[in-house]
Amino acid sequence: MSINFQPPSTGDLSLNSLTFAPLPLGSIKPLGWLDDQLRLMSNGLAGHEHDFYPIVSDSVWLGGHSEYSPLNEGIPYWLNGLVPLAYALDDDRLKRQIDDVVHYILNHQQSDGWLGPEAPADRDIWGRFPLCLGLMQLVEADESKSTQVLPALHEFVSLMRRMLIQNTGYEQFWGRVRYPDMIIVLQWLFEKYPGNHTHTLLETMGLLNGRGLRWADYYNRASYIFKDLDEVRPPITGDSAVFPYVHAVNAAQGMKAGAVIYRFNNDASLLDSTRNGVKWTLTFHGDPAGSITGDERESGLAPNRGSELCTAVETMYSLSYLYQAMGDRVFADRCERAAFNALPVMFTNDLWAHQYVVVPNQPFSHSLHGSNPFWNTGDQSILYGTAPNYPCCTVNMPQGLPKFLSASFVQVGTNGIGHALLSPARVTTTLLSGIHVALACNTIYPFTNTLHYTFTASAPFTLHLRLPSWATGYQILATSTPDATSKTYTSATLLPDPHTGMLALDLLETGSVSYRLLANIRTEDRGNDTISVYHGALLYALDVGFSDSTAGNNVSVSASDPFTNVTAAESQIPAAAHDHYITNTKPWNMAIDPATLEFHSAHEEEGIGYALPNPVWAYEAPPGFITAKGCEIAWGMEMQVPAPPPGKGDRACVGEVREVVLRPYGSLKVHMAVLPVMDGGK
DSSP states (O other), rough: OOOOOOOOHHHOOOOOOOOOOETTTEEEOOOOOHHHHHHHHHHHHHHHHHHHHHHTBBBGTTTBBBOTTTTTOHHHHHHHHHHHHHHHTTOHHHHHHHHHHHHHHHTTOOOOOOOOOGGGGOOOOOHHHHHHHHHHHHHHHHHGGGHHEEEEEEEHHHHHHHHHHHHHHHSHHHHEEEEHHHHHHHHHHHHOOTTTHHHHHHHHHHHHHSSOOOHHSSSTTTTOOOOOGOOOOOOOOTTTTTTHHHHHHHHHTTTTHHHHHHHHHHHHHHHHHHHHHHHHHHHHHHOOTBBBSSSSBBBSSOTTTTTHHHHHHHHHHHHHHHHHHHHHHHHHHHHHHHIIITTGGBBBBTTSSBBBBOOOOEESOOOOOOOSSSSOOOOTTOOOOOSSTHHHHHHHHHGHHHHHHTEEEEEETTTTEEEESSSEEEEEOOTSSSOEEEEEEOOOTTSSSSSEEEEESSSEEEEEEEEOOOOOOOEEESOTTTSOOOEEEEETTTOOOTTEEEEEEEOEEEEEEEEEEEEEEEEEEEEEEEEEEEEEEEEEEOOOOOOOEEOOOEEEEETTTTTTOOOOOOSSSSSTOOOEEESSSSSOEEEEEEEEEEEOOOOOOOOOOOOOOOSSTTTTTTSEEEEEEEEBBBBOETTTEEOOOOTTTTTOOOOOOOEEEEGGGGGSSSOOOOOOOOOTTT
C-alpha cells in the first residue's frame, strides 16, 4: 500500500504564517539569574555528558557501543538540547562537542541518505526527529554549518519520503505521535532552504501526517479520557489502542500537533482542537507546577503521582511553539509556569543531578523499595541522580531552559519586537522592516514582577510586552515615545491585545521602559478540598525543611536488546556526579487556612540593585515567601509516599495551630504543593 500526498494545486505553495516570527537562535542572550542557570548547566551534567556519560561519549551514533533503546534516541536528544545551550552562552567548549558529534554523524551518513547506526531492516525514523531539530538549530545559529548540514538533511528527507511511501520505518507508535517535531524541520527547510525540494518537502509533511496517529481524533469529547486513568476499565496498558495518546511525554509533544499541521493543510478546525487538547490535558491531567502528571502514563490529579522530567521540557517546547504559532496568551502563561516551577524543582542546585519524576507532595527524595504508586517507574523514580530510573531524561533535559530563552523574544509584524516569555535577556536583531534593534531586559522576574528595558534602534519601532493573565494590573513608564515625552501607562489607559495579551508601545530610537506587574495571592482547587498556592508566575509549596546526603558516583546504564548494560569507568566520572538522599526536617502532614495566606518580599517593589543568590533555586534563595496558619493532621503513608490527603471532615488538628511557611516550589526539592484546607478554616 502506498500514499501519495499531493501538494496544493493552486500554485500557492506558501505555508500559513505564524502569529509571531521566531528569532534566529543565538540572537537572544541570557542575563541575570537566567545566565547563571545556563552556566550552571554548562558546568554541570548537561555540559559534561560528552566527557563521561556512555550514552553520549560511547554512543553507537559515534561508532561506540552504548545506547539504552533500539530507538537510538540518545545522541539526538542530547544534540537537540546542547545546541541552544552552547549558542546561548557562546560556549566554545560545548560548540566543540557539537562539532565532534555532528561531523562524525554527517561523515558517516549512509549512501541512501540514512542518518545513524541502524541496518536497513531495523530502521525507525523517530530517533531522527530530535536529531534534525538539533541540526536545524545549528544552522540557525551558525550559517557556515549549512554547507554540510543542508545536503545531509535533504538527502535524509528524500529517503524518509520513500520509506513512508513504502510503509517502512514508521511501525512503532513513538514516531507516529511525535511526527510534528519533524514537520517543524520540514517547514523550516521549506521556508528558508528549499533548494529544488519544495514538492518533496510538502509531500513528506503530508506523508508523516497521513501515516501518523491523529491527535485531533483524540482531542474530541467522544474520545478524550477526562477521568483519572487509574479508574478506566479495562485498565489501560502499553498495548491499549489509546496508550500512544496518554503516554505523558507523547501528550506533551502532541499538544502542538494541530498548529503544526494547520500550517500546510489549512484545516482551521485543528486550531480549536489544539486549544481543547491543551486545556483538557492541563486541567484533567496537569500537575500544579505546569507539567503533565504521568509516570509514565497519565493518571489524573492525585498529588502522590509523578511528572517526568522529559514531560516538563517537552511541555515547555510545545507551549512556546504554540504561542508563536497561534498567539493565545494562555500558552505563554502555561509555558512560564512549567519553566519556573516544574523544571527547576527536578534539579539539584548545581545541576549535576536530576529526578526522573517529581511528585507534588514529596517530603523526601530517596530510593524506594518494592511497590510504589507509579504506573511504570521504579525504585529510583524520585531520587536525584545522574540517570535515575531511565536514561532518556539525562540526555533530553538540556533543551528546557535554552529553548525557553530562544523563544523569549519574537518578531511582531514588520516593525515590532515582543517579549513573549518574560525573563532577563538581551536581544539583537534586524526586523523585517530593516530596523536594527538592540534591547536588554534586566529583571529578577519571576521572583519579583518588575522588568526594566533599555534599547537602541536605527529607527522608531514598536515594543510589545506580554501581560500575563494572572496580573491584576500593570504600570509602565516609557522614556522614549514619539512625542519625545515620558509617558505612564496603566490598565486604564492602554489595553492589551485581547488574544495575545500584548501591550504595544511605540518608541523612538533610544530610551528605557519600566514595566511593573501587579499580583495577588491566588489559589487553585486541586480536588477533594485541596489547593495549590500561587503568587505571580510562581507556585508556592510548604517548606518541610531538608537534610541532604550524597552517596556514590556510580553511572550505570540499563539497556534493552540488542544493547548491553554499560557502566562508566570510575576514573572518568566527575566527583560532582552522585546521588542525593534528601529528607524533611519539619512536619509535612499539614492542613492550612487559606484565609491567612500572606505574601512577603523585601524586594517586591523594584528589585533594582538586588543581586539574586546563585544558584537562585537553592533553599531560601528566592526573595519571596508566603505565610499561613496551619496545623498537623492525621495523614498517613501509602505505597511508600504520602497518601492522598484525608477527606474533608477528617482533618482535625492533632497539634497546635501555628504559622507555616510556603516558598517557591522550584527551591524546595522536598515539599508539599497540594495542601488540604483545614476543617472549618475555609
